[in-house]
Amino acid sequence: MEIQQFISHIAEQFDETDPTTITEQTNFKELDDYSSLTALNILSVIDDEYDVNLKGDDIRNSTTILDLFNLVKSKVD
Amino acid sequence: MTDYNPFNLLGKTIFITGASSGIGRSTAIECSKLGAVLIITGRNEERLNETFSMLSGIGHQAIVGDLLNSDFRDELVNQLPKLDGFVNNAGINITNTVKFIKSEQLEQILDINVKIPILLTKEILKASKLNNYASVVFTASIAGVYRTSMGNSMYSAAKAAIHGFMRNAALEMANQKIRVNSVNPAMIETELVGKGNITEEQYEADRLKYPLKRYGKAQEVSWAIIYLLSDASAWTTGTAMVIDGGITLR
Numbered sequence: 289m290e291i292q293q294f295i296s297h298i299a300e301q302f303d304e305t306d307p308t309t310i311t312e313q314t315n316f317k318e319l320d321d322y323s324s325l326t327a328l329n330i331l332s333v334i335d336d337e338y339d340v341n342l343k344g345d346d347i348r349n350s351t352t353i354l355d356l357f358n359l360v361k362s363k364v365d
Numbered sequence: 366m367t368d369y370n371p372f373n374l375l376g377k378t379i380f381i382t383g384a385s386s387g388i389g390r391s392t393a394i395e396c397s398k399l400g401a402v403l404i405i406t407g408r409n410e411e412r413l414n415e416t417f418s419m420l421s422g423i424g425h426q427a428i429v430g431d432l433l434n435s436d437f438r439d440e441l442v443n444q445l446p447k448l449d450g451f452v453n454n455a456g457i458n459i460t461n462t463v464k465f466i467k468s469e470q471l472e473q474i475l476d477i478n479v480k481i482p483i484l485l486t487k488e489i490l491k492a493s494k495l496n497n498y499a500s501v502v503f504t505a506s507i508a509g510v511y512r513t514s515m516g517n518s519m520y521s522a523a524k525a526a527i528h529g530f531m532r533n534a535a536l537e538m539a540n541q542k543i544r545v546n547s548v549n550p551a552m553i554e555t556e557l558v559g560k561g562n563i564t565e566e567q568y569e570a571d572r573l574k575y576p577l578k579r580y581g582k583a584q585e586v587s588w589a590i591i592y593l594l595s596d597a598s599a600w601t602t603g604t605a606m607v608i609d610g611g612i613t614l615r
Binding site: 324325328329332333335336343344345348 | 460461462464465515516563564566567
């Protein structure tokens with residue numbers, strides 16, 4: 289699993305935020321265009337790309353994109 | 366005077382799909398308490414038998430099987446006695462946002478929520494298993510026709526299809542004095558709640574959006590289904606009955 293690719297999958301779910309400003313330290317839930325739809329899309333893209341089925345609670349318990357990455361990585365490995 | 370009950374189901378034979386849990390189970394139990402003889406079906410043998418053991422009265426039948434299997438449907442329809450009521454209740458929900466819809470998910474939800482109820486209605490009608498003055502009830506939803514929510518487009522599409530089918534079937538079947546209606550519940554506290562993408566906190570916040578400040582109970586939908594099955598609704602057909610704690614007022 290590659291972090292840059294993971295970040296870009298997550299960044300794609302934001303319609304307005306410039307993807308180049310999104311890093312592993314980004315607190316994704318604080319972005320202006322984060323919404324309940326974004327959360328659902330993040331769950332779906334992770335399912336599609338990594339075959340990992342996260343729950344709403346996993347998003348709630350994550351702060352940065354790195355948190356999400358580590359969680360997904362732990363389930364892939 | 367004390368025996369007066371226009372909603373009783375005495376002497377009625379009623380067939381219910383999806384009776385192993387939720388609204389289907391609750392409807393079977395409530396119907397049996399009001400005097401009906403039930404034929405219940407579901408995929409999960411253990412849970413269907415559990416429902417069966419909770420029925421009042423005698424003469425009921427539980428038939429385990431997968432309604433997607435047309436051989437099973439043939440056998441089932443063949444076995445059915447003449448019906449006074451048919452509750453097309455079996456259903457599933459798959460949530461996904463539009464951007465991520467998968468063909469297999471769409472097929473699965475349309476198969477179970479649309480294809481089965483339509484084909485089963487057709488097959489039961491064609492086999493002349495519905496008595497004149499029988500009542501057919503679909504479990505639809507406020508989703509589809511009355512309400513939208515994130516990630517719910519496939520389910521809404523399926524329930525909107527049922528809404529359209531219900532009204533057209535009501536028109537055609539009126540020739541035989543058979544009535545066709547639906548119940549359209551909002552969120553019900555069943556085992557479907559609590560699984561999946563939504564956190565318990567989000568559920569709690571969602572419950573508070575309802576003017577009546579809670580989700581519904583399966584029984585509360587069953588009682589509406591019972592109204593539609595009973596002679597009390599003899600002049601009601603093609604109706605979608607919203608049971609929603611007031612959420613569509615918003």
